[in-house]
Amino acid sequence: MLYPNEVYTVFSFIGFVLCAIPFYWHFKAWNTGTCLFMIWAGLGCLMQCINSIVWNGNMINRVPVYCDISSRIQIAQNVAIPACSLCINRRLYKVATAKVMMPTDAEKRRAVIQDLMIGVGLPILQIIAQYIVSSNRYNIFEDFGPSSSSVLTPLTFVLIYAWPVAIGTVSLFYCVSAICAFYKRQRLFKQMTSHSQFSRGRYLRLMALSATEMFGTIPLGTYIIVVSAKAGVTPWQGWAATHSNYSEVIQIASFIWRSDPGMANGLEMFRWSLVACAFVFFAFFGFTDETRQFYRRMYKPIASRIGCSRFIFHGPSYLCVVHLLC
Known part of the structure; x- marks a missing residue:
């Protein structure tokens, strides 16, 4: 009989494989946003799969360097998937409103750089911002593995919790604009896609993928903000007080965090959302x-x-x- 942690191990590994299968064709087509989506979702599934195996039934502080990396990547993924959706919607909007059928190589390179600044730059900024409100090095949850820790202050909402909702809102604007432009210029769009690898079917699948992710990001991000606010917010006490025990590693047994509905829902929601992103992506492009x-x-x-x-x-x-x- 499989227990919940073993079930997650299987599904997370499948999610990693599903993200890897369509990668080559999107990389070949210069689809930076979708490539970043697969990288972040696949990397998240892989790391959470490893964590569910290594820390299955224990909370031992194994390989501190890996724990640092894993917990920081989790912070980056707080905005990475929404940022990739923003990249996709921006590209779709530019394709739908383009006046030139075939972009030059310089324009392609410029678009790739812009997507990397959003899809990689924003997650890196999120890691830096989280350090400001980080109370200790990381926590280790039995069955889950390492996770970052933040003090719940008003500054935390601005630096951490508000980012996914803000990025999702901007992405929503591009998505709606792309849909309107697409229906206004369907004939020209057919001519453009007939001369490029960016087919009409791929365009619609990308739009459906980003819309699905976006309409999951905004409600989920809002829900996290509301639940965190109800849990109790403490005043910001300054840099020294926040980081006074930063070197500490807190180890939490599974019966403790599973008995706390808020903590259990947060951890399970995070790691299963990565699997959901992988499966949704494969459903559209597999x-x-x-x-x-x-x-x-x-x-x-x-x-x-x-x-x-x-x-x-x-x-x-x-x-x-x-x-x-x-």
Whole structure:
């Protein structure tokens, strides 16, 4: 019988694999936002999978350097996925409102740099900002692993909790603008996509992905702000008082944090949200024409060894059925 932690280990590893499968085609198409989305979601699933194995049934302070890295990446992921959604929506808006069909290499490089500043720069800034309100080096939760710790002050809401909602709101603006521009210029858009690798189907899938993520980010971020505010906010007591015990590592048994609904919901919501992002991404991009060709190349030698000489993919890219012919 699998226990909840083992169940998460399996699903998080599957999430990591699902993020890796479509990466090549998006990288080849210069889709920086989607590549960053896969990297952040896949990296989060992989690290949480490792943590659920290493700290399964224990809270030992293993490999402090890794714990530092893992807890800081968790902080970065607070804004990384919303920032990637913002990159996607910005690109979709620019494609929908573009006057030139084929962008130059210089314009492509400029777009990549801008996406990296958003998708990587904002998470790095979040790590720096979290240090200001960090009460200790990190916490170790049994079954969960290392996690960062922050003092719940008004400054924490500004530096940590408000960022996902703010980024999601800006992303919402670009998403709505892109949808309006797309429907106003459908004929021109068809001409543009016919001359580039950025197909109409991929455009719509990207829009659906970013909209799904965005409409999850804003309500979830708002919920976290409300719950944290109800938990009790303490006044900011200054840098010295906040970091007086910074070198401390707090170890928390599973029966303690699982008995606290707020803490348990927060930890489980964080790590399962990464798995959800991976599965949602694969649902939109796991059965495109490119990935179906990859599956065909991968399964062809396997099918021949088990006596199945051919296999056929039936259905559109969003609903794919495989028939093995033996």
